[in-house]
Amino acid sequence: MRRRPSFPKRRLQPRNHVHALASPASLKGVLSARDAAALLAEGFRRGGVEAKALPIADGGEGTAEVLGARVRERVRVSDAFGRPRDAPIRALADGTAVVEAAEAIPLDPRRLDPLTASSRGLGELIARVEADRLFVCLGGTANVDGGAGLREVVRELPAPTTVFCDALVPLRDAARRFAPQKGATPDQVELLEKQLASLSELAPYAEVPGAGAAGGLGAALAALGAELVPGAREVLDRLSFRDRVREADLVVTGEGTVDETTTTGKAPGEALRVCLDEGTRCVVFGGRVVVELAGAETVALSGDPARAATDLIALGEKLSS
Structure with a gap:
């Protein structure tokens, strides 16, 4: 053979x-x-x-686009310094609304002033959402206000909300780790850290991973009942x-x-x-x-x-x- x-x-x-x-x-x-x-x-x-x-993406700039969310409407909001801008409310194929903090109150290298930057504009955007479910993408913002501006506008979230956090850090790190990127001096970092610690309504959520994302917006949204998730892990899983x-x-x-x-x-x-x-x-x-x-x-x-x-x-x- x-x-x-x-x-x-x-x-x-x-x-x-x-x-x-x-x-x-x-x-x-x-x-x-x-x-x-x-x-x-x-x-x-x-x-x-x-x-x-x-x-x-991880919750910061461009997350909605990476997820394939389409623009449903544009809303006139205030940026971190009160200047008017248009920010989109997007939607996924299943109807879930998606908003990006960076599209409402973006970090702008031309103006770095974390002591006065406010998160109010994101609150104005969320207040206009009409959906059965909401994704909020956090990252790339100018504020370190612990969501104080947002909470002036939003007393209750419009739908069950999941928050995609670009940084899995506690509330204090919004000042310690990220405020210098937003223009804070060492003395300002110390002041911002004290201001965040004084927000008693956020204390129960201060150690939740993601609480310090986007200048403390993670903690503010958690206090309103939102679920915080690792933004990068969630996006990569979906992809x-x-x-x-x-x-x-x-x-x-x-x-x-x-x-x-x-x-x-x-x-x-x-x-x-x-x-x-x-x-x-x-x-x-x-x-x-x-x-x-x-x-x-x-x-x-x-x-x-x-x-x-x-x-x-x-x-x-x-x-x-």
């Missing part, structure tokens, strides 16, 4: 195998998560590598991110600044955690990199907002080699 020839076994890739997954969060004020993902994927394609764009990671050889994520807050609930930190669980190579980029992240290849871009698009295409090309 003739022996059949022996061939080396080859590992068959699944039909939908993706070599690279481009999954950045937004670069605040520079590029949306969707645009950043498309630019990275274009760089991979130029380098001859198959890539899939899957933008991610079936873990399944996409299992199909990839490489995941690239990142944000404007990689620092000690990246692993406190931010989308890139959660993406890295999933990659480490699945044993998938992960590259984390930042326009600025303040700290290296354990388990990731951390890459600093030029830091020039005008070059962000070029930087991301170049990063995709470089990682293709």
